[in-house]
Amino acid sequence: MSYVKRYKPHEFNILNGKRPLLGQIDIELTERCNNNCIHCCVNQPEDDADLIRREMSTDFIKGILNEAAALGCLSVRLTGGEPLLREDFVTLYLFARRLGMKVILFTNARLVTQEIAELLARIPPGHLVEVSVYGMSPDSYDRVAGSSGAFVGFRRGVDFLLQYKVPFIIKGPKIPFQQEEQDELEAWAVSIPSMGKIRSSSMNFDLRHRRDDFAKSLRIAKLRATPEESVAFLARDPSFFKGMAEFCSKFIGPPGDKLFVCGAGHGTCIDAYGKAQLCLPLRDSESVVDLRRVSLKSALQEFFPVMRELRATNPDYLRRCARCFLRGLCDQCPAKSWAEYGTLDTPVEYFCDVAHAKARYLGLLGEKEYGWEVKEWRERVAQLVAAQVAAV
Amino acid sequence: MELTLDFICAPSEDVVARVIEDELIIVPLAAGIGDMDSELYSLNETGKAIWLHLDGKKSLRSIAEEMAEEFDSALSLIETDVLGLVGELEKRKMVVIK
Known part of the structure; x- marks a missing residue:
């Protein structure tokens, strides 16, 4: 007889057959960044005194973590900036x-010092550190990061992680002028x-989430x-076709007029200033709750x-997106719609074209067909799955 | 060293224990605790009851006696459970022997 049961990471959110009110919380510790990446939808200047003054205090963040823990949360993603x-x-x-949460750390690794790496080795985060990579050479990296000397700092940080055997993965954007480095990046990974292999590379970038800089979005x-x-x-x-066939068999179909058909709002992302968002990218002021006035529990429950x-309500959305069976292939969502057009329900032409x-x-x-015109989409998905089975 | 009822044990400072949805969850905090750093552990009802008695002051025998009285159970059965649980946890470095 065993008295102890082990949970795998993917089982963390269901304990004793029940789902805690909050499984994971994202906390954006700052929007500031020591990089100024050309594709970034968030970053603000590193030394912006006004932003520093507005950011959540240490005690405030501790309070949020305490409240999250009381709601059953076992995982926090610390991101930025x-x-x-x-x-x-x-x-x-x-x-x-010490609250028992695993920490998912998103970083560019430039500020990973020997002390930080030693800490992550001694008290592991419980999850792979996720390191963003912007190039394989000083020229290309610094050009994307918009910061001279950034590559040297990044390599130094990564070397500390390797030296202290801190498990990490790399991820990064696919920038047009870096095509020739793709193979080198994948070999390094x-x-x-x-x-192992790089799981995904972002290339369908979001515009500025706060709609704060038209030139940057352009x-x-x-x-x-x-x-x-x-x-x-x-x-x-080579696994793309097979993976997509499996994916489509489960996650495709018209979403109808309900805007949030994703996981937004089941968890939450706290922005750098203490606002609880339904998800990390959705910053529309009408969609957020100020945790200085409302408890985390109220945000989640009410x-x-x-x-x-x-x-x-947008007629164009109702004519197209609501009836389009490509939902699972499309990045259309209220957050992306807001970043692009300032409304929650405008079809984002770029994501529509990609899907x-x-x-x-x-x-x-x-x-010449469009996803909202196809009535017999189930048959088409079945054909895709059958074609995949036949190929195997 | 064979575990006996004379030992005094306490939860290791390298783990965190939390009760979520009535389940006692043990989270490894420091490297080398448990089997893999990314896993969580939970205790069954018997294990949970015993864990809550591990205070670093009472011997395992005293804990078993207290629990036998508390649950109106045979002392020998409880002693077996206490040694079984603490043995499992000790192997995983989740408890320390004082």
Whole structure:
């Protein structure tokens, strides 16, 4: 007889057959970053005194973590901006770990010192550290990061992680002028002990989440992979077709007029200033709750459920997105709609084009067809699955 | 060293224990605790009851006697449970022997 049961990481959210009110919380410790990446939808200047003054205090964040723990939370994602810019990072990290939470750390690794690496080795976060990589050479990295000397700092930080055997993975954007480095990046990823192949590369970038800088959003839009490039890149992976067939058999179909058909609002992301968001990218002021006035529990139990019932009213959305069976292939969501157009229910043309390109590649659509026109989509998905089975 | 009822044990400072949805969850905090750093552990009802008695002051025998009285159970059965649980936890470095 065993008295002790082990839980695998994917089982953390269901304990004793029940789901805690809050399984995971994201906390954006700061929007400031020591990089100024050309594709970034969040970053603010590293030394912005006004932002520093507005950011959550150490005690406030501890209070949120305490409240999250009381709601059953066992996992916190610390992100930014660059979370290691906060002088109280170590304090907050240890506080979360001592609450029994695993910590998912998103960082560019430039501020990973010997002391930080030693801490992460001695008291492991319980999850792979996720390191963003912006190039394989000083020239390309610094060009993307918009910061001279950034590559040297990044390599130094990564070397400390390797030296102290802190498990980490790398991820990064696919920037057009870095094409020639892709193979080198993938080869490096395979050599990292805790890694293997790169699971995904962002290339369909979000515009600025706060709609705060039109020029930056314009620049980001120019860096996006075209729909054809997106498909070509994904199709490089031999498992793409099989994976998509499986995915489509489960997650495809018209969403109807309900706006939130994702997991938004089941968990939450706390922004750097103490606002609880339904998800990490959705910053619309009408969609957030100020935790200085409302408890986390109230946000989760009272405000978010109301938000999740919101219905689209935009006629274009109702004609297209609500009836489109490509939902699972499309990045359309209220957060992306808001970042692009300032409303929650405007079809984002770019994501629509990317989704249709994927669908045509998979044989779900003909050249002149649109996802909202197809009535017999179940048959098409079944054909895709059958084609995959036959190929195997 | 064979575990006996004369030992005094306490939860290790390298783990965190929390009760969530009535389940006692043990989270490894420091490296080398448990089997893998990314896993959580829970105790069954018997294990949970025993864990809550591990205070680093009472011997395992005293704990078994207290629990036998508390649950109106045979002392020998409780002693077996106490040694069984503490043995499992000790192997995983989740308890320390004082």
